[in-house]
């Protein structure tokens with residue numbers, strides 16, 4: 142089933158307003174495999190409540206990024222549904238439309254793609270989307286300044302910024318859009334330990350799914366953990 146084909150009525154366990162995000166029976170085959178091909182992950186399911194941080198662990202190549210991209214509706218999956226809770230009742234990507242879903246459940250890549258232009262160009266581009274025009278935005282420059290990023294960097298080309306500057310700026314832009322759930326792909330991998338703690342302080346108050354390879358970071362931020370294994374099984378604790 143494609144993400145757009147998720148049937149919210151089949152997910153009877155979701156109560157209006159709670160939990161923030163439900164993922165049920167999400168399955169994805171390895172790229173290029175036919176329908177009977179090997180699974181990357183199978184039957185992944187969890188509920189994420191407001192303010193929870195679900196840390197995703199697992200060896201390189203096991204499918205962590207792909208899982209987040211499936212939840213964000215950036216990569217199609219074979220089966221399963223994702224549903225957001227809220228005052229208006231549970232809503233699937235099909236109910237709210239994929240652009241709105243991606244604004245509410247925002248994937249932040251480990252490194253921003255090498256885009257032409259500057260971070261300010263990206264802010265302008267994001268703000269031009271119809272779904273973003275209707276939302277309240279915080280100032281991403283202020284958010285990043287708290288993490289030691291000078292405002293002078295925002296009109297430089299992405300390619301002229303260090304990995305850590307790119308990472309903090311991309312995170313600040315995502316946070317400024319106030320998504321309901323953040324999908325974070327190793328968000329501090331390019332940062333020094335002190336800056337990592339500053340970023341964790343801000344992010345850990347959010348509803349997040351957070352990929353990390355760092356045991357100490359998991360201990361600091363996780364309220365729950367999902368471990369993917371190479372045989373497509375998983376544990377959730």
Ligand SMILES: Nc1ncnc2c1ncn2[C@@H]1O[C@H](COP(=O)(O)OP(=O)(O)OP(=O)(O)O)[C@@H](O)[C@H]1O
Nearest residue numbers: 170171172181200201202203204205206207208216
């Ligand atoms: N759209 C896709 N569909 C199916 N498989 C994919 C897709 N994109 C990537 N893959 C494959 O899925 C596997 C897992 O990749 P992924 O990037 O999700 O792993 P990861 O656990 O995040 O790895 P790392 O820790 O190294 O970042 C890789 O073999 C990759 O080639």
